[in-house]
Amino acid sequence: MSAVGYAAVAGQVVVVGAGAPLLTGWMRQVRARLEGRAGAGVLQPWRDARKLLHKEPITPAGTGPAFRAAPALLVATTVVAAALVPLLSTDTPVSSHADLIVVVALIALGTFALALAGLDTGTAFGGMGASREMTVAALVEPTILLSVFALSIPTGTTNIPAIVSGAAHEPGRLASPAGLLATAALAVAVLAETGRIPVDNPSTHLELTMIHEAMVLEYAGPDLALVELGAQMRLTLLLGLLSSLFVPWGIATGGSWAPLPVALVLFGAKVAVLGAVLAAAEVFWAKVRLFRVPELLAGSFLLALLAVAASYFLNGAS
Amino acid sequence: MGLLRKIRATGRVAEPAPPRPEGDAPERARELGGSVQVRCVDAGSCNGCEIEIAAAFNPVYDAERYGARLVASPRHADVALVTGPVTRNMAEPLRRTVAAMSEPRLVVAVGDCAINCGEFAGGYGVEGAVSDVVPVDLAVPGCPPEPEAIVAALRRVTGR
Numbered sequence: 001m002s003a004v005g006y007a008a009v010a011g012q013v014v015v016v017g018a019g020a021p022l023l024t025g026w027m028r029q030v031r032a033r034l035e036g037r038a039g040a041g042v043l044q045p046w047r048d049a050r051k052l053l054h055k056e057p058i059t060p061a062g063t064g065p066a067f068r069a070a071p072a073l074l075v076a077t078t079v080v081a082a083a084l085v086p087l088l089s090t091d092t093p094v095s096s097h098a099d100l101i102v103v104v105a106l107i108a109l110g111t112f113a114l115a116l117a118g119l120d121t122g123t124a125f126g127g128m129g130a131s132r133e134m135t136v137a138a139l140v141e142p143t144i145l146l147s148v149f150a151l152s153i154p155t156g157t158t159n160i161p162a163i164v165s166g167a168a169h170e171p172g173r174l175a176s177p178a179g180l181l182a183t184a185a186l187a188v189a190v191l192a193e194t195g196r197i198p199v200d201n202p203s204t205h206l207e208l209t210m211i212h213e214a215m216v217l218e219y220a221g222p223d224l225a226l227v228e229l230g231a232q233m234r235l236t237l238l239l240g241l242l243s244s245l246f247v248p249w250g251i252a253t254g255g256s257w258a259p260l261p262v263a264l265v266l267f268g269a270k271v272a273v274l275g276a277v278l279a280a281a282e283v284f285w286a287k288v289r290l291f292r293v294p295e296l297l298a299g300s301f302l303l304a305l306l307a308v309a310a311s312y313f314l315n316g317a318s
Numbered sequence: 319m320g321l322l323r324k325i326r327a328t329g330r331v332a333e334p335a336p337p338r339p340e341g342d343a344p345e346r347a348r349e350l351g352g353s354v355q356v357r358c359v360d361a362g363s364c365n366g367c368e369i370e371i372a373a374a375f376n377p378v379y380d381a382e383r384y385g386a387r388l389v390a391s392p393r394h395a396d397v398a399l400v401t402g403p404v405t406r407n408m409a410e411p412l413r414r415t416v417a418a419m420s421e422p423r424l425v426v427a428v429g430d431c432a433i434n435c436g437e438f439a440g441g442y443g444v445e446g447a448v449s450d451v452v453p454v455d456l457a458v459p460g461c462p463p464e465p466e467a468i469v470a471a472l473r474r475v476t477g478r
Binding site for chain 2: 032033034035036037038039040041044047048050051054055056057058060204205206207210213217218219220221224283284
C-alpha cells in the first residue's frame with residue numbers, strides 16, 4: 001500500500017486524538033455563549049487533561065484488573081476504530097478491514113469495559129451507572145448497525161469505506177427516503193451512545209440521574225484523563241462517522257496526496273458544525289426521564305428498520 | 319422559537335472580568351495550571367453560603383470562565399469548598415472526602431462559620447471550625463461571602 005494511505009490513517013488517529021478535547025471545548029463554548037456566559041475557552045479540556053496527568057493516581061481499595069484496564073481499553077478501542085472509519089480517506093491500508101460490524105463491536109467493547117469498571121468499584125452509583133449504560137447500549141448498537149445496513153444495501157457490502165465512496169460518487173442515494181430515515185436514526189443513536197442530552201447529561205452533578213458519569217465517579221488523576229479523552233474521542237469519532245456517511249464530499253478516495261489536506265480541513269469544519277448544532281440543540285432540550293429513554297431509542301430503531309425496508313423495496317436492489 | 323428570541327435579546331449577561339485578585343496563590347495551586355475542579359462539601363452550613371456559591375457559577379459571575387468547574391465526585395476534584403461549622407456528624411465524612419481527593423489538593427473554607435464557627439460557635443452539635451478538622455489553604459470571610467469574593471478566591475487558585 002502507498003505512503004498516502006498510511007499518512008491518512010495516521011492523520012485520522014492524530015486528528016481524532018488531538019481534536020477531541022478541542023471539539024468538547026468548542027461545544028462548551030457554544031453552549032456558554034448561548035447561555036449568556038463568557039465561557040472557559042476552547043482549550044480548557046486540554047488544560048484539564050494536562051493537570052489530570054500530573055495528579056496523583058488513586059486506585060480505590062477493593063478494585064481489581066477491570067477497573068485498572070478500562071481507561072486504556074476505552075482509548076485503545078477508540079483509536080483502532082478511528083483508524084478504520086474513513087474520516088479522511090477511503091483508500092487506506094486498513095480499509096478492506098473496516099467492516100461496519102467490526103467498528104460497532106469496537107465501540108461496544110469500550111462501553112463494556114467501562115461498565116465492568118463501574119461494577120468493579122462496588123459502589124451503588126457505579127453499579128447503577130453500569131446497568132443503565134448496558135440498557136442504553138443494548139438498544140443503541142442494533143440501531144447503529146441497522147441504519148448503516150440501510151446505506152449498505154445499494155452498495156452491496158458492509159465495508160464502510162466502500163459505502164462512503166459509493167455515496168460520494170452517487171449522491172442521489174443520500175436524498176432517498178432510506179438515506180433520510182437512516183440519518184435520523186443514526187443521529188439519535190449517536191446522541192445516546194455518546195451520553196448527550198436528551199439521554200444523559202454530561203455536566204450533571206446529580207448522581208441519581210447519571211449514566212456515563214456514574215460509572216467513572218471513582219477515577220482520579222491520569223486514569224480520569226484517559227476516561228475523559230476516551231469519551232471525547234468517541235464523540236468525535238461518531239460525529240465523524242455521521243458526517244462521513246451522510247456528507248461524504250471532500251473525503252479523499254484516490255491514492256494521491258493533494259486531496260488529503262482538503263479532507264482534513266473539511267473534516268474539521270463538518271465536525272465543528274455538527275458539534276455546534278448539537279451544543280445549540282442541548283440548550284433547547286431537557287433530559288428525558290430514564291424510563292422514557294427506551295421509547296426514544298425504540299423510535300430510532302424503528303426509523304432504522306424503515307430505512308432498511310425502504311432501501312430494500314424502493315431501490316429494488318435484491 | 320420563543321427561547322431563540324430570548325437568547326438573542328438577552329445577549330451576554332456575564333459581567334466583564336474584574337482585575338486579577340491580589341495576594342499570592344497557594345504553593346500547590348501552581349501545579350494545577352489554570353484548571354480547577356471543585357467539590358462542594360456542606361459540613362453543617364445554614365445554606366446561605368451554598369446560595370452564594372451557586373451564584374458564583376451562574377451566568378453573571380461565571381466562575382467557569384477562569385477554569386473552575388463543579389464536579390460530582392471528590393476523586394475528580396482539586397479543591398474542596400467547605401461551608402459551615404463542622405458538625406459532629408460531618409467531621410468524619412469531611413475527613414474522608416478530603417482524603418479521597420488526589421494530590422495536589424486544596425481546601426477552601428467559605429464563610430465565617432467555616433473559619434471560626436461564626437454564629438454557631440459553642441453549639442452542642444459543633445465539632446469546630448474547618449481548620450480544626452482538615453488543613454485549610456484559603457479562607458473566604460463573610461456571612462455569607464459575596465459571589466465576587468468566592469470567585470476571587472477561586473481565581474487565586476486557578477491563576478487566571
